Amino acid sequence: MKFVQGIKADVTADIVYMMCPMHLLKLDDLIKQIETGQVLEILTDYDGALEDIPAWCEKTGNEFLGIEETEDYYKFYIKKTSS
Amino acid sequence: MRKVYFDHVATNPLLPEVLDSMMPYFKEEFGNPLSVYDLGLRARDAIENARSEVASLINVKPSTIVFTSSGAEANNFALKGIALAKQNEGKHLIVSRVEHHSVLNTARSLEKMGFVVTWLPVDKYGLVDPDAIKKALTKETVLISVTHASSEIGTIEPIKEIVNIAKEKKVIVHSDGVATCGNIPVDIQDLGVDLYSMAAHQFYGPKGAGALYIREGLRIVPLIYGGIQESGRRAGTENVPAIVGMGKAASLAKRDLNQRIEHNKKLRDKIIEGVLKIPNVYLTGHPERRLPHHASFVVEFIEGEAMLLLLSMKGIYAASGSACSSRALKSSPVLLSMGISSALAQGSIVFSVGISNTSEDVDYLLNEFPLVINKLREMSPFAKGWGDATKGDKCYTGG
Incomplete structure (x- = not known):
């Protein structure tokens, strides 16, 4: 897993405690709303996202920048590189 | 009926x-x-x-x-x-x-x-x-x-x-x-x-x-x-x-709220005014800061469930405390927390009105409720020396 720090996001979605697969639905929804080159930040406590989000990025042609861990949840950073 | x-x-x-x-x-x-x-x-x-x-x-x-x-x-x-x-x-x-x-x-x-x-x-x-x-x-x-x-x-x-x-x-x-x-x-x-x-x-x-x-x-x-x-x-x-x-x-x-409140308040106030004429009956809750459709009381010497039963035989449906406390035949923790004694809390009764109720419904209640109270007080060992609820006789006379 790629760990990052201090990445500035253009859009943030706080879905901490929301059930799986909300992380993928939110991703799908928000990636359509941002411009190519912009960065999306997803906050979630769902462990399954550690596999799901990088896999989703690979499948959809977006760049997975990495994660930052906090005490209670993860911050995922995704750069829109698909058109 | x-x-x-x-x-x-x-x-x-x-x-x-x-x-x-x-x-x-x-x-x-x-x-x-x-x-x-x-x-x-x-x-x-x-x-x-x-x-x-x-x-x-x-x-x-x-x-x-x-x-x-x-x-x-x-x-x-x-x-x-x-x-x-x-x-x-x-x-x-x-x-x-x-x-x-x-x-x-x-x-x-x-x-x-x-x-x-x-x-x-x-x-x-x-x-x-x-x-x-x-x-x-x-x-x-x-x-x-x-x-x-x-x-x-x-x-x-x-x-x-x-x-x-x-x-x-x-x-x-x-x-x-x-x-x-x-x-x-x-x-x-x-x-x-x-x-x-x-x-x-x-x-x-x-x-x-x-x-x-x-x-x-x-x-x-x-x-x-x-x-x-x-x-x-x-x-x-x-x-x-x-x-x-x-x-x-x-x-x-949302559309009808003001109209409902106005309707309910009139009936609620009529119930409160009428029921409080019965001796040894007290309003519970705040006299002004209260729900517009809600009139609650405690009735001395008798028990809420018995009142509900006799009222229901007259076709009047009411509650005694919360639905949950009522079924459990337990003194309401809400009333106890207000400093009402356990014995008095047993005489809890709540009348809550709605949009289909009429002033005649309240008249009917105000006619029947004192009769119900009298009947129960006649049977109550705690109400000896008690006056006539239908005549608004004053208070318990001891004994």
Whole structure:
């Protein structure tokens, strides 16, 4: 897993405690709303996202920048590189 | 025999328009809202429309409304969900003593899980003192839960003042609005609470539908795990007809609220004035700060359940304390917390009026109720020397 720090996001979605697969639905929804080159930040406590989000990025042609861990949840950073 | 329903805090009949709005979703529009084809999409649209109607009733964004199965579930969700989400910041909750059992018992279950609860006292009218909250707050406090109004005593609590105190310390405030939503004007922007529970059947909607308002951005741990219904916050295939009915009932409540309040208040005041003419009967709850459809009393020397039974034989339906306490034949913890003695609390009775009640219904009650009281007092070993309730004789004479 790629760990990052201090990445500035253009859009943030706080879905901490929301059930799986909300992380993928939110991703799908928000990636359509941002411009190519912009960065999306997803906050979630769902462990399954550690596999799901990088896999989703690979499948959809977006760049997975990495994660930052906090005490209670993860911050995922995704750069829109698909058109 | 005349039938008079004076138990609108227990539940209400469905309005015909509400039933009509629900019917298609029992029949041809039976789709699962998560299905991607048109049948499912129409069910989803119906839910979103209901969400907008409920949100509009309390002046919030639709996305902040989560549908539940009941007001009790909404209360459970609020307390457990916030306590668990915030447990790393603190494990202290403040809960009033005049809460519904769905708040009281949830808080008790959290105590067993290691949370600490401060039980807030109330005054003789059942009012929470905001200063007592100030004193109860600690660095560990994560949630305050105070009902907007108790359905047992009708007292409307000073929620706005409580919120102002809580905001200074950044503590979350939940209010159980089951008795108030749809019965008095509720503007969450003005009230300022972070969470607010509602139940459809309290404003002429169906049973089986409730909702919790959750302030935007507030993290809450789900109560029911499963699928992604309600934005991943409450799993389970939605009760589409009931939710649609709740939405319709909310839109009608918003449209007719002032008219309903005016109608109910007149009847309520007539009941209070008439019943208080009976000696040794006392109003419970606040004389002014009370629900417009709610008149509650304690009757000395006799017992609430017996009154209910004799009244029902006359076609008059009322309640004694909360529906839960009433069935358990237990003194109401709400009345005890107001300093009412255990013996007197046994004589609790609540008349709650609704839009289909008339002034003649109240006349009928005021004629029959003293007869019922007299009959029971004649049998009561505690009422020796007692005067005639129908003549308004003064007080117990001892003996």
